[in-house]
Amino acid sequence: MTASRRPSTRRTGASDESTAPAPAQLDLFPVRPVVDVLDARAVVGPRTGVEHLVRVRLRPNDAPHLVFHDRHGWYCDAHGPSCQAVTLARDEVR
Numbered sequence: 001m002t003a004s005r006r007p008s009t010r011r012t013g014a015s016d017e018s019t020a021p022a023p024a025q026l027d028l029f030p031v032r033p034v035v036d037v038l039d040a041r042a043v044v045g046p047r048t049g050v051e052h053l054v055r056v057r058l059r060p061n062d063a064p065h066l067v068f069h070d071r072h073g074w075y076c077d078a079h080g081p082s083c084q085a086v087t088l089a090r091d092e093v094r
């Protein structure tokens with residue numbers, strides 16, 4: 001019996017904070033995010049497992065988000081994998 005199948009408790013990539021950007025709507029933002037791809041080995045260390053390290057400012061004057069890409073996947077240092085900066089960082093690296 002499938003008595004109580006929860007319909008949509010897990011939505012990948014979608015957060016309740018409505019901060020998740022739709023790529024096609026980026027032009028609606030008055031200020032473009034600033035995305036800098038850093039050298040992970042220079043910042044974290046030569047033996048790091050971090051593949052990518054990206055610094056993202058959602059606005060030029062905002063405090064930067066540090067987004068890591070390692071064997072655990074992509075995540076923001078401060079806000080975790082659902083942070084909007086993660087999406088921007090991934091788009092920049094690819």
Ligand SMILES: [Zn+2]
Binds near residue numbers: 076080
């Ligand atoms: Zn963040």
